[in-house]
Amino acid sequence: MSDKGFKYSILASGSTGNSFYLETAQKRILVDAGLTGKKITSLLAEIDRKPEDLDAILVTHEHSDHIKGVGVLARKYNLDVYANENTWKIMDERNMIGKLDVAQKHVFERGKTLTFGDVDIESFGVSHDAIDPQFYRFMKDDKSFVMLTDTGYVSDRMAGLIENADGYLIESNHDIEILRSGAYPWSLKQRILSDKGHLSNEDGAQTMIRTIGNRTKKIYLGHLSKENNIKELAHMTMENNLAKADFGVGTEMKVFDTSPDQALPLTNI
Template identity: 45%
Template sequence: MGFNYASVASGSCGNCHYIGFEGTGILVDAGLSGKKVRENLESIELGMDGLKAILITHEHVDHIKGAGILSRKHDIPIYANARTWQEMGDKLGKVSPENIQVFETGRSFDIGSLRIKAFGIHHDAADPVGFCIDNGKKKLSIATDTGCICDEIRGQLHDSDLVVLESNHDVEMLKMGAYPYHLKRRILSSNGHLSNDDAALFCVELANEGVKRVLLAHLSRENNFPELAYETVVGTLKIKGIENISIDVLLRQQASRVYSI
């Protein structure tokens, strides 16, 4: 039996992902206001009932903005590694001690019937991670906010049924845009964000490993368009003669449809 995935929102202004299986719901990140998370979930006929955890990838505000209020209001545990807790603890407001959960990057843990594994990614944060979520039959992986794809990330994602993958920016739009030089340099670095071209090349690898669906995520508002990200990835796949993988784009302010995996 598979499980359900939906993007609550995905972009440089806020990120939140929903995964549900057998009455257990979890959020990966909560970078919107608590109200917006609830509204977006309700817009796709999901809600706060059954949420058992909020998993945090890293401490940047577009990933944690609503985590504290959601934990307080709905008594939801927040899971993060130790260094991320050190950086984000004061930003969340008061979180009850029993809802402060610490995992170790690289080691698996269970929430309900779901097996979770956090793996390291490359970003300018304390100890940023992506997640693999497995129910014993199907596997979903989330890898955003990484400046490069290393062998560790490849190894974690290659046997996934669905991958949520960053496609943050078009390189030329970024270079020609209004961002200051230091910010452009940060985004383009190996600890920054994946470009559309980076995502396209990695989608070729994923397709060759048997991955059937990739959702492009964390698009920049200033340096990308959904159509451009999609066309870049799909165009590269076509050039390589690859047709056995489905590509969709997750939007910044609205929830996606619910994907059954």
């Protein structure tokens, strides 16, 4: 591949499992592996990639829809795994990913930037009911891509950290009315709607209005709930809000859907 920029694929995004793939000329990285090792392997095959070619897995937080396959893949393919200290502590205490060799375990603290081969990765904290959740901005050759799901709200500070990226994976977890009238127990509804829960379709759209800039070309809607959302509704909410705010959707900028079980094509940025 060209040494310029990077390629990425959203392998899976949803309440049932999440995984993101990024490659540069020097490195191949997974962010989260929230499905079985077997399923991640088949998703990588959809973009003509193999787990044995990976260099590392970055972990955002310890919820099972983000780490289910981490241990299996790391042991089988001898991969380095990066997470912050608190996330390591809880994963180890609760034996969430099984035993790894000490040499495979690396600390990547929230608020730090890691230079990984030829790509810079900036971590930033989010507001979610995990021990110390963090997401990432990838930067190379004046291009950047931001992953932001699993947060109950977006502070001004967070919005400032992620502004004007070329591409975003942004949470559109639920439609508030569908969630409120749905079958979930009230305690779970409260958790999802709280500041430590998930962004609604409307929240995700408002976050994008606050953060996108003239560089932004691609917005991917992520972590949709199977029970509390409809893909078309999430898409329409994002496009309508952006259009109302005078962003040229469909011309300079496009909105894309993601899938919980099908990899999106490998894309250059």
